[in-house]
Amino acid sequence: MEEQHVSEVIIHNSISLDGSLTNFQPHMGLHYTIARNYQPDIHLIGSNTVQVGVTLYGNTLPQEEEKDFHRPDRDHRLHYWMVPDTRGLLQGILHACRRFEFCKDVVILVSETTPKEYIDYLTERNYAYHVVGRDHVDLKEMFRLFSEIYQVKKTLVDTGRILSNLLLESGLVSEISLLIHPVIVGESSYNIFGNIRKNVNLKLEKEEIIEKEYIWLVYKIVR
Ligand SMILES: NC(=O)c1ccc[n+]([C@@H]2O[C@H](COP(=O)([O-])OP(=O)(O)OC[C@H]3O[C@@H](n4cnc5c(N)ncnc54)[C@H](OP(=O)(O)O)[C@@H]3O)[C@@H](O)[C@H]2O)c1
Structure with a gap:
């Protein structure tokens, strides 16, 4: 029997009419406005999403500097970006993610088999x-940790299909928000x-046309 999740977990994605996550230009303003409004x-x-975001959208990777070794001192109302990265995919590029102005700081989820050199990299930089x-990261355990250590009640999942589909299949998602x-x-x-x-059975909660051409759909997961 699958464990029911107590906190809210919302998958939020921008997709094409035929359901693609990539190979088109998402409206970032709308995408992040909806994400922010979830509070x-x-x-x-996911680590792949961060890697693509840093290397593709960030243009050239900035050189790491001394300040990147410290936790950013930003508005306390911002929230953490939690990234499962058991393989150390982000070693050497994580500072570019930490620099995003809307990120309070990056928190990494690793496993017992994560390479020691990645753990050293994280430790040296105060992640x-x-x-x-x-x-891999045990996803149920991960939400328990979020709740216990970070008092998380609402998680916004803004990732590719690998992580979000695993969450859906594990019964850990409560809502899907799609900007078509x-x-x-x-x-x-x-x-x-x-x-x-x-x-995965769904119940339509919201349908809204935005700027005459985008459709925002919100579905609750039916258990
Ligand atoms: N249009 C949109 O709204 C949108 C939003 C976000 C991303 N994207 C696009 O999506 C693409 C990337 O997505 P993606 O599907 O490749 O991957 P992803 O979901 O970004 O990353 C895969 C994640 O799943 C984790 N994972 C893999 N197997 C697992 C398992 N068995 N148990 C627990 N965790 C596991 C990985 O952790 P490990 O590293 O530990 O293996 C990693 O963190 C990019 O092109 C990005 O631009 C689009």
Whole structure:
């Protein structure tokens, strides 16, 4: 029997009309306005998404400086960006993520098999990290940790399909928010739900047309 989750977990994505997460230009202003309006306690982001965001949208990777070794001192109303990264994918580039002005700081979730050199990298730079699971991050355990250590009641998941589909299949998601863009991606589509292996039943909660051409849909997960 799957464990019911007590806190709110919202997957928020911008997609094309044919359900692609990539290969089109999302309306970042709308995407983040909706995300912000949820007033989440944390953002949960996959390591692949951070890597793509830092290397693609961030243009050239900034050189790491002495200030990058310290936790940023930003508005306390901002929230942490939690990133499962058991393989150390972000080693050497995490400072670019930490520099985002809307990020309170980055918190990394690792496992017992994460390379020691990545742990050393995180420690030297004063990143908070947590060991959650043996190989991959244990996702149920991760939410328990969020609740106990960070008093999280609402998580906004803004990630690719790998992490969000795992969460959906594990019964850990309460809501899906989709901002549908007026574009068809076609053959190169990276379908948002492309690797889900069982039906997930939904109840439509909201439908709104924004700026005459974007459609915002919100679904609750039916248990
Ligand atoms: N349109 C949108 O709204 C939107 C939003 C976000 C991202 N994106 C796009 O999505 C793409 C990246 O997405 P993606 O699907 O490649 O990956 P992703 O969801 O960003 O990252 C995969 C995450 O899943 C974790 N993971 C993998 N297997 C796991 C397991 N068995 N148990 C627990 N955790 C596990 C990985 O952790 P480890 O590192 O520990 O393996 C990693 O953190 C990018 O192109 C990005 O631009 C689009």
